[in-house]
Amino acid sequence: MEKWQGLEQKLFMRTINRLPVTLVRGQGARVWDTEGKEYLDFVAGSAVNSLGHCHPVVTKALTEQAQTLIHTSNLFYTVPQVQLAELLVDNSCLDRVFFCNSGAEANEGAMKLARRYGKLRLKGAYEIITTYGSFHGRTLATVAATGQDKFQQPYIPLLDGFVHVDYDSVEAIKAATTSQTCAVMVEPIQGEGGVNVPDDSYLKKVRAWCDEKGILLILDEIQTGLGRIGSLFGYEQYGVEPNIMTLAKGLGSGVPIGAFLAKERTSVFAPGEHGSTFGGNPLVCAAGLATLKFIIDNDIPAKVKKMGQYFIAGLEKLKAKFSFITEIRGRGLLLALGLTDNIAEELVLACLKEGLLVNPVKPDALRFMPPLIITEKDVDEALGILEIVLARRL
Numbered sequence: 001m002e003k004w005q006g007l008e009q010k011l012f013m014r015t016i017n018r019l020p021v022t023l024v025r026g027q028g029a030r031v032w033d034t035e036g037k038e039y040l041d042f043v044a045g046s047a048v049n050s051l052g053h054c055h056p057v058v059t060k061a062l063t064e065q066a067q068t069l070i071h072t073s074n075l076f077y078t079v080p081q082v083q084l085a086e087l088l089v090d091n092s093c094l095d096r097v098f099f100c101n102s103g104a105e106a107n108e109g110a111m112k113l114a115r116r117y118g119k120l121r122l123k124g125a126y127e128i129i130t131t132y133g134s135f136h137g138r139t140l141a142t143v144a145a146t147g148q149d150k151f152q153q154p155y156i157p158l159l160d161g162f163v164h165v166d167y168d169s170v171e172a173i174k175a176a177t178t179s180q181t182c183a184v185m186v187e188p189i190q191g192e193g194g195v196n197v198p199d200d201s202y203l204k205k206v207r208a209w210c211d212e213k214g215i216l217l218i219l220d221e222i223q224t225g226l227g228r229i230g231s232l233f234g235y236e237q238y239g240v241e242p243n244i245m246t247l248a249k250g251l252g253s254g255v256p257i258g259a260f261l262a263k264e265r266t267s268v269f270a271p272g273e274h275g276s277t278f279g280g281n282p283l284v285c286a287a288g289l290a291t292l293k294f295i296i297d298n299d300i301p302a303k304v305k306k307m308g309q310y311f312i313a314g315l316e317k318l319k320a321k322f323s324f325i326t327e328i329r330g331r332g333l334l335l336a337l338g339l340t341d342n343i344a345e346e347l348v349l350a351c352l353k354e355g356l357l358v359n360p361v362k363p364d365a366l367r368f369m370p371p372l373i374i375t376e377k378d379v380d381e382a383l384g385i386l387e388i389v390l391a392r393r394l
């Protein structure tokens with residue numbers, strides 16, 4: 001076994017089975033391993049490297065900020081943090097921001113805010129309705145929120161106050177709503193659950209129900225936000241506005257940053273009720289600012305929409321050729337191929353050998369979440385490799 005992989009096996013807690021490749025360098029949509037082998041990266045750090053690897057605007061922002069001011073804690077005002085907050089607020093339907101370090105933390109904060117709102121405005125209501133197949137993170141509260149047995153079973157008893165219902169069913173949400181409900185939390189498209197796209201009317205119906213009951217709608221846009229599905233935020237495509245939205249992944253093009261945003265009247269925290277030592281420090285906010293500015297200034301969401309359509313057209317051709325492809329799911333550059341059998345892991349290893357990184361989001365589904373800046377040539381190359389790999393299964 002290769003040196004670094006051997007050391008990892010010896011030193012690390014056994015929480016993940018990594019792919020047998022050690023990556024040492026990245027540029028654009030490409031990465032290289034210790035042997036110098038090149039890969040086309042359609043995983044992008046799990047939908048994180050939105051501008052690809054080491055994009056010059058991100059590298060420049062990080063380098064300059066690293067030479068100026070890296071960290072201060074939130075006991076003080078810092079400039080990049082305020083600039084990023086302003087850009088987020090100016091370009092979304094939300095009014096106030098809290099910065100943190102990951103998606104799970106963003107959801108934790110959002111759920112704390114919803115509980116605080118419930119205490120202050122909804123007679124102590126504290127329950128949050130989430131959906132089966134969702135993924136909201138790995139902390140104890142976000143595991144309780146996540147509607148998937150495999151993430152919950154090892155940690156029972158779970159935190160109280162979460163009710164799970166079927167995805168894409170407003171009737172299920174209605175049936176689960178009680179006087180204890182303070183919020184509904186959903187992903188516009190379920191990412192880790194397999195790239196599950198609800199009916200176009202779903203979010204609108206959920207929004208209307210939340211309005212009728214006076215409860216909050218939290219949209220987890222950690223995977224769908226920042227251009228990934230072809231609009232700056234997923235909610236724009238469904239004609240709704242959330243009370244709270246969570247972001248992370250693509251916000252910093254690779255640096256660990258998360259955020260949750262809220263409408264003015266939902267923003268009920270008082271000083272001291274929430275906090276983070278690292279959250280939104282100057283270094284990560286400089287990267288976030290460079291990333292978000294680039295996404296907005298270059299209308300990346302429109303490009304993602306177009307590139308997504310191009311990619312889907314190519315995947316449709318593969319579907320017509322290989323009977324074990326059941327469907328193509330997703331929007332923009334968050335796409336998946338459904339398969340008749342549990343062969344996703346085997347296909348991922350075969351793609352790896354051919355120089356393409358893809359993700360087995362489910363045993364029977366392959367997920368693609370490339371950098372948002374990929375070209376038609378990159379898509380053609382990925383489709384070519386997929387075709388070679390899939391043809392071996394015939």
Ligand SMILES: Cc1ncc(COP(=O)(O)O)c(C=O)c1O
Pocket residue numbers: 046102103104105107135136137138187191192220221222223248249
């Ligand atoms: C929709 C969604 N929410 C939350 C998370 C958790 O984010 P993190 O791994 O940064 O804690 C993820 C990660 O995959 C996600 O896809």
